[in-house]
Amino acid sequence: MFWALFHGAHKACAYSDGMTKKPRSRRAQNAPAFDPNRPYNDLPLLPPQRDVESKTVLKACIEARAALAELKQAAELIPNQTVLINSIPLLEARDSSEIENIVTTTDELFREANVSSASTSPATKEALRYRQALYQGWQGLHDHPLAAATAVQLCQTIKAVDLDIRTTAGTKLQNDRTGEIIYTPPDRGAVIREKLTNWEQFLNADSDLDPLVRMALAHYQFEAIHPFVDGNGRTGRIINILYLIDQGLLDLPILYLSRHILRSKSNYYRLLLAVTQHGAWEPWITYMLEAVAITAKWTTDKIASIKELFDHTIEFVSTSAPKIYRYELIELMFVQPYCRKRYLMEGGIATRNTATKYLKTLCELGVLEEHKEGRDKLFLHPKYLKLLTSDGNTFEPYVAPEKPKPRAKPRNRGKTSRSKS
Numbered sequence: 001m002f003w004a005l006f007h008g009a010h011k012a013c014a015y016s017d018g019m020t021k022k023p024r025s026r027r028a029q030n031a032p033a034f035d036p037n038r039p040y041n042d043l044p045l046l047p048p049q050r051d052v053e054s055k056t057v058l059k060a061c062i063e064a065r066a067a068l069a070e071l072k073q074a075a076e077l078i079p080n081q082t083v084l085i086n087s088i089p090l091l092e093a094r095d096s097s098e099i100e101n102i103v104t105t106t107d108e109l110f111r112e113a114n115v116s117s118a119s120t121s122p123a124t125k126e127a128l129r130y131r132q133a134l135y136q137g138w139q140g141l142h143d144h145p146l147a148a149a150t151a152v153q154l155c156q157t158i159k160a161v162d163l164d165i166r167t168t169a170g171t172k173l174q175n176d177r178t179g180e181i182i183y184t185p186p187d188r189g190a191v192i193r194e195k196l197t198n199w200e201q202f203l204n205a206d207s208d209l210d211p212l213v214r215m216a217l218a219h220y221q222f223e224a225i226h227p228f229v230d231g232n233g234r235t236g237r238i239i240n241i242l243y244l245i246d247q248g249l250l251d252l253p254i255l256y257l258s259r260h261i262l263r264s265k266s267n268y269y270r271l272l273l274a275v276t277q278h279g280a281w282e283p284w285i286t287y288m289l290e291a292v293a294i295t296a297k298w299t300t301d302k303i304a305s306i307k308e309l310f311d312h313t314i315e316f317v318s319t320s321a322p323k324i325y326r327y328e329l330i331e332l333m334f335v336q337p338y339c340r341k342r343y344l345m346e347g348g349i350a351t352r353n354t355a356t357k358y359l360k361t362l363c364e365l366g367v368l369e370e371h372k373e374g375r376d377k378l379f380l381h382p383k384y385l386k387l388l389t390s391d392g393n394t395f396e397p398y399v400a401p402e403k404p405k406p407r408a409k410p411r412n413r414g415k416t417s418r419s420k421s
């Protein structure tokens with residue numbers, strides 16, 4: 001694997017050497033010639049002029065659709081959807097940002113999502129903005145269809161700048177080890193807009209193509225247009241998730257798709273390039289379908305384990321400390337893995353004094369852990385945080401703290417002796 005820089009934007013991308021199997025050349029398919037050094041203004045419009053739904057693709061489609069259907073069902077296991085909406089997108093935000101080398105830890109992300117501090121690292125801020133963009137895009141689906149304007153808004157949120165579609169040349173994908181230019185996206189403003197309009201129409205038009213295949217085609221196209229100076233990868237990956245929701249394949253933005261992409265980043269880049277170089281749609285589409293299937297299964301398992309921990313915590317607290325047990329209290333501890341006293345008050349769960357008592361008891365039980373936060377206190381839910389931030393889905397069950405044994409009554413010598421006397 002080696003690295004490539006985009007001119008003018010200081011961006012790095014991973015590339016792996018060569019392709020193992022070269023499909024028919026572009027010339028053989030009468031596709032416009034591709035020269036990595038020249039802006040690819042001839043990028044063909046969507047849909048591709050040939051059938052891309054091969055047997056292999058359709059088989060992968062069935063698997064991905066089944067995995068997504070399971071995920072959709074699993075999400076219903078958790079009655080309070082905020083639990084999932086808060087957690088999974090944050091994992092997605094971390095990995096999608098890491099593809100761009102914006103590295104932050106999930107622990108820091110969850111914490112900073114809760115505490116806005118001046119010391120929050122730029123990487124964490126950027127990943128949190130990714131989650132914010134994902135939310136905004138999701139909310140926006142109620143009001144308007146996915147469009148180029150959506151992409152602009154998403155990218156503005158991710159980058160926190162008032163950017164627009166590129167109008168200047170100079171954006172290139174370059175191998176920083178050899179200096180070789182890998183890909184030059186279209187550079188003329190009018191061409192970029194024309195391709196984006198076609199992309200937008202393709203996303204919204206009636207089509208016989210499976211929506212998952214359309215997602216894969218559209219993702220390639222968006223990245224090949226590369227409409228922004230920076231943030232194209234992240235914007236495109238958010239659009240994938242929004243598109244699945246738009247198509248009714250998911251209800252919530254909870255597919256952790258970037259998990260697989262980050263782990264197979266060199267393939268992701270190699271296969272994108274292979275579409276441009278050789279019109280190699282099949283490996284690209286199958287890669288994306290596999291990414292959907294693998295991450296849908298992963299997310300389903302994670303949700304099942306969250307539900308398990310949730311039920312276990314309810315059982316544990318209700319039996320170990322029935323006086324403080326309230327369903328809403330436990331639920332709040334799953335809305336995010338960090339909690340504050342005022343959340344209990346704001347949620348109508350407890351008054352200030354009762355909240356103090358609840359939190360103290362939960363700490364004594366080992367469910368929460370108290371951390372000083374300046375003059376405030378932050379209550380961490382360690383088991384939940386561990387479940388969210390680790391790959392595994394198991395957890396150590398809670399153990400009730402040993403009740404102090406009732407002390408043997410001291411013999412009242414005086415009384416005894418008195419009665420004896």
Ligand SMILES: Nc1ncnc2c1ncn2[C@@H]1O[C@H](COP(=O)(O)OP(=O)(O)OP(=O)(O)O)[C@@H](O)[C@H]1O
Pocket residue numbers: 006011012013096097098099100101173182183223224228229230231232233234235236269272273276
């Ligand atoms: N050969 C290629 N053709 C088109 N797009 C590509 C190619 N190789 C990589 N890409 C896309 O370009 C993205 C990087 O572009 P850009 O830096 O604008 O986006 P980003 O969101 O800042 O970065 P990243 O995706 O690395 O997080 C990659 O994530 C990938 O989606």
Ligand SMILES: [Mg+2]
Pocket residue numbers: 011012100230231232
């Ligand atoms: Mg970038």
